[in-house]
Amino acid sequence: MEQYATLDATYVPPAIILVADEPYGWKNTVTRYILQAVEEAPGTHVKGSSSKGEGAFYERSSLPVLTALKRLRAFKGWERNWDAEGAPAPDGDTLEAATKVLGLLAVYAVPQVGLDSEGRPMLTFDGDLRGEVTVTTPQTLDYFFEDADLFGYETPFDGLALPGDLIALLRQSA
């Protein structure tokens, strides 16, 4: 998966806020403040927009969560018997719910994504934190973290928040 960094002059990089643009700061003063991070400042390579006749640049890097998201969404195109053992096709709504679960998990740690033999999206952790979360339907999920003695079966998922005990484990492990 590729990540394109800043491309044009309109982009405001992190940590840069033009104080003079804020209502309270507009006092006809000659001083402008530009905030900048000490080291990395994504966007400093941006040269300008096309209308000025200058080139724009982008860079690429891999971000695991975006790779996982792309892979998860790619499962939508998989048909029945994708494993040559008669597995059902993944359900589109369940996959969409899984993208929400992925996003919520990735706030703490990025899982690997796959499908189980029932064609259900499965998000797996294989580092210091070992376990898996399976999205069984758009509204339910199973999770299984043996080392931490944490299990949940057919746990309701409202699309907004992970189960509390799972969040606690993720926070503890982060």
Next chain:
Amino acid sequence: MSPVQSSAPGAATFWTPLHGSHAIQVAAATLTFAEPITSFIVARISDAVRAHAKQAGLVKEETVKVTAFEVAAGQAPKAVNVSDHGMKFSEVVGGVIPRALVITPEAIRFETQSYTRWVAFQSFLMSIMDGALPIIANSVAIGQISLEYIDMFIALVPGDQDAGMILDRRSDSIATKAFRRRDPWHSHSGWFERITPESRRLINVDVNVLDANGPDGERRAVTIRTLETEQILQPMSQRAKDLSEVPALLALFDELHDELKIRLRDVLTRDARSMISLGT
């Protein structure tokens, strides 16, 4: 069960959203104070959010510097002072900063280049605001709240690819005079919408069609920056007080998110909307 997309739209032959399944390069939420807070309050907020930020992977902590420039007519800007100016928590992956949380005397800003779903972005915001907002509410009024997205589509092959496959030239958010299919151009627009007597919304829709240099060589690219800011016109108003509470603040972010989706949809063609599952 959702239907499997059996055939890609025509535009997908020539263009791709940035991340294959979505086009969001950057998402950022900013809460700006009505007046600058002291370094002591910045430190208190930083202390209150540190644990959450670090648990969420923003493990790198550094001081933000401010550079003051003196700008006088007819002269080049001159840097006159550099000083500490807040705290930045960030995640670093392979040299890029996918996520950063910045707390300065003027504002709190969270920005991500690894956006997946709104629910995850909002969940992190909530965990930060839970810690920060009580301190802010006791110290300063809210000045403005904004949410911003930059979406990007990249041409798959070199050359003057047709931006009309991505951008709808009939959109009223694009300056039709500027619109070119095969040449670079930009159209930036911004306006206010009055929401309540105490607040108004600043809306920006900036469209750029330009050539970008990268590892694959030069490619035509389309970027769409959508920004919506609620500006509190009366710092002591009820609206300002309401937004000092986490539920009201998150409800506002929800609303801004929904509206920005509509703003983006309004400038895209049916094919482009389909590529990023934005409805057709």
